[in-house]
Amino acid sequence: MATNPVDLLNTVTNARVSRRTLFKGAGIAGAGLLMSRLGLFRSVLADSPESVKDIINIAATAESMAVTLLGGAIDSAKKGGYDKPIPDVVVAILDAARAEEEFHLEYLLSAGAQPLTQTFTVPDTSILSSYTKLFSTIVSLETAFIAAYIAAAREFAAMNQPELVKVAFQIAGTEAEHRVLANYALGTRPASDVAFEKALFTTVGQAAQTLQQLGYIGGSGPQVTYPGPGTINKANVTVTAPTGPSVSCSPAATPPAMPGITAPAQPQPGATYFKETGHNVSGAFLSYWQAFGGLAIFGYPLTEVMQENGLTVQYFERARFELHPGAAPQRYDVLLGLVGREVTAGRENEPPFRPLPQGNAPVWNGGMVPDSVEVVYFPQTGHYLGHGFLRYWQKFGGLEIFGFPISEEFREQNPDNGKTYVVQYFERARLEWHPGEWPERWDIMLGRLGAQVLNKRYGVPYP
Structure with a gap:
């Protein structure tokens, strides 16, 4: 497996590699390891459309990785661990960049993202001791992250999700700033050297597989784990959440109110009908409802089964049930939506929400x-x-x-x-x-x- 991120990113840049070809290049053993450790959605590993959930889950994984790796670099710099001293002003820039990646992650989590993993591997430990290796790695990884958000924006536009298109561009802009600063630290002049960003990926799933091929996910290097938000220095970041009005991608981009989705339904064969709200519950959702809390925990159903962001879901008074085939067989492949974060x-x-x-x-x-x-x-x-x-x-x-x-x-x-x-x-x-x-x-x-x-x-x- 290639461990030099610059070399591998150049390979990806110079050849439009399909998801299937890129995944094949990682090897059968690597594919099995990624599948077993991460339980990636099938759509990430096949040439099928990605849902919003797929995309934001992958993005949250990448943001978790960025926070984790930048933290290791900052700690090493403060201890004098690099072959060339990193000036305090540059360490402060890295600190702010790390905080910005954390804010990206927090937004994605609030939107319902679930990182595929928050444990990563370091393919080349010299990024914690070599000044040149550190900043060249930041340049190459930020190039990949920018390209991933470009792919996300294209997919969100196709889904008529204008708010997510806007946020993808807002995050990509910040990632581009990080790359410029890393270029400047390397001595690259001009530090901003592209008029248009490279569109390396057609889907965000390709970016996830690139991280795996680089050895940052499921690799053989030392393991590092996302430290949690309590360790993040956020003092030098001023804009901490997406701002501005929603962008309209088309006249019909903004969905209208849909009070009709809660309209009472007729009893269905093989389902349990709740006359209190006029809705049916059946199959895996009924099994999960009965096994893990019933009325006291989940309440009555408020909708029938419906499609939302590519997922099969059903709303209850206190929860949203989501069907994730193959993800949790011991729980009927049902996962609960992150409605608290939403x-x-x-x-x-x-104050009550600030980490302690x-x-x-x-x-x-x-x-x-x-x-x-x-x-x-x-x-x-x-x-x-x-x-x-x-x-x-x-x-x-x-x-x-x-x-x-x-x-x-x-x-x-x-x-x-x-x-x-x-x-x-x-x-x-x-x-x-x-x-x-x-x-x-x-x-x-x-x-x-x-x-x-x-x-x-x-x-x-x-x-």
Whole structure:
């Protein structure tokens, strides 16, 4: 396997390689390793259309890798580990670039992305000791990332997703700045040396396979793992989320409100019909609903089975079920959508959502948590979980059902009844403390995030 990223990127640049040919070049063993470790979607590994979910999952993987590798380079630079000293001003630039990659990742996660992996391999450890190798690697990888976002923009435009087209260009522009700065550090003059970016890929899946062929995913080098957002220095970044109005790619690009998707349906043969909302649940979704929480966890169905961003989904009061064939056979190939991240998108800078360093006790209900209370810290998101919420999380589903915590406990007005409760947000849920209402479950109930996402996406009336 080639380990020199500059050489391999030049090969990809000078020859339009199909996804099937590129994957074949990685070797049968490498293909099997990638499949077994990552469980990539079939559309990533075949010449079939990619869904929005496919694209943002791959993008989130690449952003996780960038944060991780830049972190290693910054640590080595600060310890004097390079053969040529890296000036403090350049280290500060690397620090800001790393933070920007983290903001890219946070946006993708808020849009529902799930990284294919957050453990990577370093194909050539000299990127942590050779000044020239480090910055030439940054140049080549940023070229690949820019090309991946160009491919994403083209695919999003074909899907009539103007907001995602805009964001792809916003991210690609930042990646281009990173490459210019790396060129400047190398002594390349002019540092900005292209009038048009190279379109290396026709699909984002090709970019994922290039990372695998480079040896950064599933390779034989030392393993490194994404450190989580709590270690990121974000002080020098001013614009931390996509801004500006949506771009219209065509007169019909913006989908109209679709309140009709929740209209009652007729009972279907072989399905369980819920007269309370007038919808059917059947097949894998019914098996999952019955096995992993039923009404208390997921609520009633709000739609029939439908297609969304290339996925088969069904909305429930508190969740969105997604069918991912082959991804989780022990759970009927059903995964839960990241509705918690979707409804909190844009709130990342509010105090309860800001990551905390480990060792700083969180504040609950206006006071510090007593030492007697069990508290668990999740470095993946930089948040604590304790008290009744921790017990509920552990007993009724844990990571698979609720995901990681993405906020601390805080008080918030409930959109259902206007009352204020102590709540905590998770990737797939909102836990709410309702004193005296449900003692057998520590008075904890789940928020109706499925209904909120339906309202946010389609204009369906809520509640």
